[in-house]
Amino acid sequence: MSAELPSPSATSVSLLPAERERASTALLTDRYELTMLQAALADGTAHRHCVFEVFTRRLPLGRRYGVVAGTGRLLEAIADFRFTEAELRYLSRHGVVDRPTLRFLADYRFSGNVVGYAEGECFFPGSPVLVVEGTFAEAVLLETLALSVLNYDSAVASAASRMTSAAVDRPCLEMGGRRAHEQAAVAAARAAVVAGFAGTSNLEAGRRYGVPTIGTAAHSYTLLHDDEPSAFAAQVAAQGAGTTLLVDTYDVARGVEHAVAAAGTGLGAVRLDSGDLPTLAHEVRAQLDALGATGTRIVVSSDLDEHAIAGLAVAPVDSYGVGTSVVTGSGAPTCGMVYKLVAREGRDGSLEPVAKASASKTSSGGRKAAARRLGDDGRAVEEVVVSGPDHSVATWAPQTADLRALHVPLVVEGAVDTRWTGAPGVNLAVERHEASRAELPRGARRLSAGDPALDTVHVRLDDA
Structure with missing residues (x-):
């Protein structure tokens, strides 16, 4: 996932071009x-x-x-x-x-x-x-x-800046759209990227502002299938081995085993969305390495804020997915x-x-x-x-x-x-x-x- 954004265009001072039909903002007032x-x-x-x-x-x-x-x-x-x-x-x-x-x-x-x-x-x-x-x-x-x-x-x-600061050189990914008004979600994604987030799950933010978008699958996708191996196999078939597989729907250790079996040692990433994240991250890293998936990244989510991110500094985590905390200004x-x-x-x-x-x-x-x-x-x-x-x-x-x-x-x-x-x-x-x-x-x-x-x-x- 690249954090690169489009290069700025040449300077121009004028009213905005009529690229699309734009609604009046005049009544967004008291x-x-x-x-x-x-x-x-x-x-x-x-x-x-x-x-x-x-x-x-x-x-x-x-x-x-x-x-x-x-x-x-x-x-x-x-x-x-x-x-x-x-x-x-x-x-x-x-x-x-x-x-x-x-x-x-x-x-x-x-x-x-x-x-x-x-x-x-x-x-x-x-x-x-x-x-x-x-x-x-x-x-x-x-x-x-x-x-x-x-x-x-x-x-x-301001909240996002504290999070990216705590993350140091590990990417933060905004995924809080479901915790905000639908238009606020677009604004929040944009603001988070201003403060150093590498991407967002919000497609409208991507369309309007050129923000990189991220996302693969939720727990419902795994639950849809008869078992976890078939869910992972179908996702890999659709998205390639570089996808991110969510491994905590059932048992994390078995989820990691099924993920590597489905994608091979070239699996892009696994995501942890619950549990004792620092402990799980160490266990999953050891398991991935033992299975030969030494290049597979670990993405963590689950109600993270700047303090939780700082607490994961010594854990073998590669990126953080942040939702509610960032779109609400972290308090x-x-x-x-x-x-x-x-x-x-x-x-x-x-x-x-x-x-x-x-x-x-x-x-x-x-x-x-x-x-x-x-x-x-x-x-x-x-x-x-x-x-x-x-x-x-x-x-x-x-x-x-x-x-x-x-x-x-x-x-x-x-x-x-x-x-x-x-x-x-x-x-x-x-x-x-x-x-x-x-x-x-x-x-x-x-x-x-x-x-x-x-x-x-x-x-x-x-x-x-």
């Missing part, structure tokens, strides 16, 4: 986004220039870093954020908004700018992972969509990301910082830029969040070699940068995560409870 729009249109504030920011106040307990994922999916969804006749008819029939608002929505096109952390990048509390800039009317409508995509996908990728099914207005156009036309001051839910006003400071050894030492006069922050770039800028352009004047979408976008995200995680300080990958791997330092340009 009602109050539209009722706010109606009120703002009525009082004349809807067209004020605004800056919104996506960030999380904290990481899940014990997590040392998060992983940005879903960016490519979000960009695809923004390109499809259109109020067609069907959406407008629904809104009108149910009295969600008034006629002037419906007329505005009929012509809605996001024409603003979006910058953010590249998909696959690690993030920390307070990291400005996405910045959406446009009129209030344009940008507020994207709030729920952005959060639903980024919160779920980033939760899956942290959301990242707690929020979408907050941080700057708005004032009466004089300039952007003014604004901030929420509620207890325990504060935000920091003003546009921000971000960079990661690297030490002499190339490892990250701190997250740097830059604030200050709006025009200065908007054009800020690191002036020293020890700072790596984190924001990249994603949407420019309404045009989606298609490098980040589809299969090429997944490939870029895989590369970015591998590089980002590799530069984290030693200890960042520990599974034990601890503080975030990097402290976040706030720097004001006018203080520099």
